[in-house]
Amino acid sequence: MEPFVVHKGKVAGLDRANVDTDQIIPKQFLKRIERTGFGRFLFYDWRYLPDGTPNPHFELNRPENEGATILVANENFGCGSSREHAPWALADYGFRAVIAPSFADIFYNNCLKNSLLPIKLPKEDVAYLLKQAERSDYELTISLEQQVIFDDEGFTSSFDIDPYRKQLLLKGWDEIDLTFVYEPYIIAYEKARS
Amino acid sequence: MVAPKTIIEKIWDEHVVYREDGKPDLLYIDLHLVHEVTSPQAFEGLRQKGRKVRRPDLTFATMDHNVPTINRFVVEDEVAKNQMTALERNCREFGVPLADLNSPEQGIVHVIGPELGLTQPGKTIVCGDSHTSTHGAFGALAFGIGTSEVEHVLATQTLWQHRPKTMQVNVTGSLTPGVSAKDVILAIIGKFGVDFGTGYVLEFTGDVIRRMSMEERMTICNMSIEAGARAGLIAPDDVTFAYLRGRTYAPKGEAFEQAIEKWKQLRTDEGAVYDRVVHIDGSEIAPTVTWGTTPAMSSPIDGTIPYPEQFATETEQKAVQLALEYMGLKPGTKMTDIAVQHVFIGSCTNSRISDLREAAQIVKGKKVAPGVRALVVPGSQQVKKQAEEEGIAQIFIDAGFEWRDSGCSMCLGMNPDTVPAGEHCASTSNRNFEGRQGKGARTHLVSPAMAAAAAIYGHFVDVRTLYQEVVR
Numbered sequence: 001m002e003p004f005v006v007h008k009g010k011v012a013g014l015d016r017a018n019v020d021t022d023q024i025i026p027k028q029f030l031k032r033i034e035r036t037g038f039g040r041f042l043f044y045d046w047r048y049l050p051d052g053t054p055n056p057h058f059e060l061n062r063p064e065n066e067g068a069t070i071l072v073a074n075e076n077f078g079c080g081s082s083r084e085h086a087p088w089a090l091a092d093y094g095f096r097a098v099i100a101p102s103f104a105d106i107f108y109n110n111c112l113k114n115s116l117l118p119i120k121l122p123k124e125d126v127a128y129l130l131k132q133a134e135r136s137d138y139e140l141t142i143s144l145e146q147q148v149i150f151d152d153e154g155f156t157s158s159f160d161i162d163p164y165r166k167q168l169l170l171k172g173w174d175e176i177d178l179t180f181v182y183e184p185y186i187i188a189y190e191k192a193r194s
Numbered sequence: 195m196v197a198p199k200t201i202i203e204k205i206w207d208e209h210v211v212y213r214e215d216g217k218p219d220l221l222y223i224d225l226h227l228v229h230e231v232t233s234p235q236a237f238e239g240l241r242q243k244g245r246k247v248r249r250p251d252l253t254f255a256t257m258d259h260n261v262p263t264i265n266r267f268v269v270e271d272e273v274a275k276n277q278m279t280a281l282e283r284n285c286r287e288f289g290v291p292l293a294d295l296n297s298p299e300q301g302i303v304h305v306i307g308p309e310l311g312l313t314q315p316g317k318t319i320v321c322g323d324s325h326t327s328t329h330g331a332f333g334a335l336a337f338g339i340g341t342s343e344v345e346h347v348l349a350t351q352t353l354w355q356h357r358p359k360t361m362q363v364n365v366t367g368s369l370t371p372g373v374s375a376k377d378v379i380l381a382i383i384g385k386f387g388v389d390f391g392t393g394y395v396l397e398f399t400g401d402v403i404r405r406m407s408m409e410e411r412m413t414i415c416n417m418s419i420e421a422g423a424r425a426g427l428i429a430p431d432d433v434t435f436a437y438l439r440g441r442t443y444a445p446k447g448e449a450f451e452q453a454i455e456k457w458k459q460l461r462t463d464e465g466a467v468y469d470r471v472v473h474i475d476g477s478e479i480a481p482t483v484t485w486g487t488t489p490a491m492s493s494p495i496d497g498t499i500p501y502p503e504q505f506a507t508e509t510e511q512k513a514v515q516l517a518l519e520y521m522g523l524k525p526g527t528k529m530t531d532i533a534v535q536h537v538f539i540g541s542c543t544n545s546r547i548s549d550l551r552e553a554a555q556i557v558k559g560k561k562v563a564p565g566v567r568a569l570v571v572p573g574s575q576q577v578k579k580q581a582e583e584e585g586i587a588q589i590f591i592d593a594g595f596e597w598r599d600s601g602c603s604m605c606l607g608m609n610p611d612t613v614p615a616g617e618h619c620a621s622t623s624n625r626n627f628e629g630r631q632g633k634g635a636r637t638h639l640v641s642p643a644m645a646a647a648a649a650i651y652g653h654f655v656d657v658r659t660l661y662q663e664v665v666r
Binding site: 016017018020022023026027028030031032033034035045050074075076079080081082083084087102103104105106109110113114162163164175176179180182183185186189190 | 211212216217218220222231232234235238243245248259260271273274276277280322323324338339340341342343345346349350351352354356388389392393419422424488509510512513516606607608615625627628629630633
């Protein structure tokens with residue numbers, strides 16, 4: 001996994017609540033057996049018109065959002081299906097972090113496995129960031145080490161993250177390798193139960 | 195004296211392999227169900243690192259998401275075919291048992307787990323599918339995981355997990371005839387919202403739940419995820435034990451009796467404290483129909499579509515407005531005036547034999563309305579066979595329904611079964627998200643009886659009135 005330490009990037013806003021993983025990556029793209037290449041299908045049904053041309057009304061197609069690497073959205077982001085194709089698509093498109101007042105549990109976990117940082121911020125902060133994101137030059141800096149997020153204009157906020165997950169992200173470690181360190185406990189557990 | 199515990203905490207504590215401050219618990223997984231869509235990248239990860247499946251004996255695979263439901267052996271979609279072939283190859287290579295398209299055990303993963311007796315009380319069960327919560331109906335702790343976690347479980351049979359918060363969802367009173375488990379869970383989500391369960395495991399309790407069959411309980415637990423809860427469960431009782439007796443993979447003979455004694459301990463102790471408790475009166479629940487694009491956007495069948503202004507926050511108002519635009523519906527419209535062009539009876543929520551019986555009761559001796567295309571997709575090949583033997587299949591066929599092979603089908607339209615843009619579908623599935631059943635498709639979530647009635651009348655009707663006729 002690619003480590004996540006500090007990231008500075010342009011912010012795109014998606015002011016919608018309950019964005020489900022069916023929207024993030026529609027089902028017709030789940031048939032591939034690779035982990036890569038999902039970015040071009042991200043938000044497909046919102047992003048493209050029936051004739052295949054970009055939908056000019058969709059938030060990410062606005063010129064001011066081009067090249068954004070931080071997505072800000074509303075409550076319950078990533079609800080629904082457990083498909084990890086959702087964070088794969090967001091990361092492949094170029095996002096390194098998603099900010100929202102709340103996330104669905106499975107999606108949140110899936111992000112952490114893919115070095116896509118999910119950040120929960122208070123609703124007022126998200127409202128402020130959604131407003132700022134309407135500009136074409138708005139950038140945020142995220143420090144995972146410090147657990148803070150800030151801009152160059154005085155906004156700053158801190159966020160929580162599980163210390164264990166934080167460590168994995170900072171180092172970019174393979175979790176399965178780490179778990180094998182605990183194999184003696186797994187063997188003991190299996191013995192005790194058999 | 196041991197502190198009183200909820201059933202959730204009991205199952206959790208029983209499965210902790212390793213615990214350390216500042217870390218999630220390392221949790222042992224008793225059963226890992228696998229399907230073709232969320233597993234190929236996980237197997238590929240194992241292959242790249244030269245890893246094995248630690249416990250193939252605790253792993254069971256099937257193909258369900260993109261299988262065709264007519265001419266199932268002719269998969270015209272090359273990409274889908276490739277995914278199914280990959281599952282076959284992976285299961286062979288890693289020694290994982292597979293119920294493939296030739297197997298009489300094939301079906302939707304959440305239908306066959308219980309049907310085969312793989313699902314048992316007290317187990318920890320995972321699958322790369324959010325509707326894994328279904329298995330909680332047996333008093334198991336069952337939750338959906340992503341593909342990286344699938345790989346982790348394949349390699350280690352464990353997961354690092356934080357202890358969840360616990361919530362009691364108490365359903366009291368009794369249900370009116372014509373009101374089903376599906377209406378209960380839709381009403382719960384409608385009342386408390388699509389994310390009230392985030393971070394919690396739900397325990398469903400109360401008279402209404404106790405009186406339910408196993409298949410009704412599965413419908414309830416299935417949609418826990420639609421409330422944001424990764425898992426929902428119901429403490430096992432005699433109904434659970436009777437269901438499991440004699441199932442293929444359930445313990446046999448004396449071992450089964452011993453298992454029952456153990457399973458009886460799986461109940462929330464007197465005095466145990468939940469992190470949150472919510473309550474709903476079952477007597478007040480009506481047949482429920484969704485009108486929007488989240489499972490919480492629903493109304494009783496005798497109600498009307500709300501006005502955006504009726505909602506408290508600006509975010510909600512905007513969401514309702516967008517949903518009504520997508521659905522092509524106007525506020526104030528009576529639910530019974532919504533016409534449907536498609537009916538889908540199936541999915542891991544409502545495709546079991548009792549669901550089909552319930553629908554057939556409404557359909558018997560009637561015809562599908564002109565202009566309506568109606569589909570029945572049994573949850574498994576076993577359900578299909580049983581329905582054919584009981585004569586239920588013939589009732590559907592005589593009425594003009596299409597009778598299909600088992601699979602996920604039109605619930606998510608990964609196979610050729612989809613709803614065209616702009617058309618309305620009465621669906622017994624679990625998600626009415628935009629585009630779920632096909633780009634531009636307009637989904638209304640309902641119970642099997644409500645779907646059957648919509649097929650006959652061409653619009654939604656209050657099945658409570660039909661039930662009075664049936665009973666008479």
